[in-house]
Amino acid sequence: MTLLSLTGIESGPWITLLDGELPSEGDSIAVPIARLLEEGVSAFATAGALGAAVPTGTSFAELEEVVRSLTFVAIEFSAFGDGRGFSLAVRLRKDMGFKGEIRAVGPVMPDQAQFLLRSGFDSVEITDESRVGAFRVSLERFNEFYQTDYMGARSIAHARHGISQ
Amino acid sequence: MYAYDKFDRSLVDIRVAEFRDQVERRVKGDLTEEEFRPIRLMNGLYLQLHAYMLRVAVPYGTMSGDQMRRLAHIARKYDKGYGHFTTRQNIQFNWPKLSETPDILAELADVEMHAIQTSGNCIRNVTSDQFAGATADEIADPRPYAELLRQWSSFHPEFSFLPRKFKFAITGADQDRAAVKWHDIGLIVRKNDAGEIGFEVIVGGGMGRTPVIGKTIREFLPEKDFLSYQEAILRVYNEQGRRDNKYKARIKILVEAMGAEEFARQVEVEWEKIKDSHIDVPQEEVARIQAFFQPPELANQDATSAVTSEFAKKNFIFASWLQNNTNAHKVQGYVNITISLKPHGGIPGDASAEQMDLVAALSDEYSQSEIRVSHEQNLILPHVALKDLPAIWADLDEAGLGTANVGLLTDMIVCPGLDYCALANARSIPIAQAITKRFDDMKRLQDIGPIKVKMSGCINACGHHHAGHIGILGVDRKGQEMYQLLLGGSGAEDATKAAILGPGFDEHGIVDALEKVVAVYLGVREDGEEFLSTYRRIGAQVFKEAVYDAA
């Protein structure tokens, strides 16, 4: 398994906590969101850094309850066609102002690299290492976009008129 | 017409390179078929019954003569010499080879065309009024807004993997020729009391196995908020649209389940969060796009043409064509003509490479090199001088394109059905051909008057049977192809769902039943009353008795 940074910023390693498992003091841990909501953020106060493992079916409202205590979020795609993962990242960035790392986990495709980046993901966990090259190529594919991204970055429509934001 | 700048050009060129790379990776086995599927679909490439099928976008149904010539070239070089125009104002090629599809896309990119998002669970090609910018009954040309939608929705990072496909339609006219109430989002250009442009927003319409007529969730959306509001709708849909069952995944199901009012409320909540985040383009950009759609400068013409009237007196078919296949233009002495792709006995929506070339040549000579495709699977030459009609019709007629049946019974919308489609239950093309044979007499057709017959080869309803004045639906009954008859639908501003009349028929019975329905209508209609009005006045029962009692 390879961790690929989409943004160029080094991403931190962390452990995803299994059911019932307790973190060792100081560990960076990703806790499944259901458990985090059930046990409360304070139950994991000894963790070095606290993150959430968020399946794509998680509602935005649930995520909002805990987002302030998180330093990173792993969005778990059930399938590459599950577009809710992109929306979760956009919500985290745009609506909730989340600044920590967002990682894509699960069966995302190399061809989705720019969608991930432009929705707010920082990194992607790649299970099949032979695909890292394809991810890198895809990440460089387009250089201008019709839409502003999650940060409201300049779109083609703005570039055409020399307008920057 | 919209023309690409370096940005648009670069995007389609890169897209072609990307697809070439993806096809190579698929051929080498680096991409699984499961992964390749959404990729090829987003480039319009389907795997059909016999071969691949490539669906090329004609954005909002507008294209140039040069673009049409390129389609003819592709039909000749990569296909069997013809193409099929669809209800989404697209064109489909039924026989391309996978290995050649990147070349086809490159040929398209060369004339500013593409197949981007003509399929897949993403925002599809936006459709519009085929007479946009040229019709007398229009508030404003909807195409600049359709182009804004095209750009905003192309490779949208958040909305490229929706629960299901997503279709927009937009019109700027009072008369709805774009079936906006039957789309995931339908938009009608409106003007408020201050004379400002805005949009009525309709959501949750759709055909398929659960036909639903869209509901208005906003009466007037200001132009400056156009895109951010669409994004808010997509936000709600992408989060909450069902993903567990593809038959329940369209937005119509969500809107029905939630109720239109609650849906509208949630959209407003989302919209408040994002409306100021630069989703909408700068005003300069709206103006830039609008400039491409300025009405053409047309020479002054008399309101009537002696040449044309004289010819019509001598030639009954031309007189019918003049009556049925032309539509009033904004400018005196001009019309928009509809070229019927429904020749009797032919395949509805098909055009040969030679016919495409002819239409391209006629557009250069008579219609400012502009061509339109209608969702009713016909071609349009807009801005044509009345005096030129006899010459144009003569050329069309010689090429088998002179059929005078637009809006009449044989101008049917027909899906490809079992002859091509992998999902079909029954053939639709041979039924259409049998109907045109039965109703081959132009005088009789003219007497029957305006009537919309729409036929689908299965419940997916690509042939819009729910919206047909008369709808025909192919079903499979224990391995036998059967056809159900529906009456009373409408795809226009008075949208209604057609209702099934009774038990289905075999391929001969359905044509007989159709004929009986028409006979009832002719017997009871009041002066000048069109079929749909008669049906609405007298109801289904009389038709039912006539169709089933005699059987």
Ligand code: SF4
């Ligand atoms: S209605 Fe059915 S048969 Fe016809 S094109 Fe659509 S899926 Fe195929």
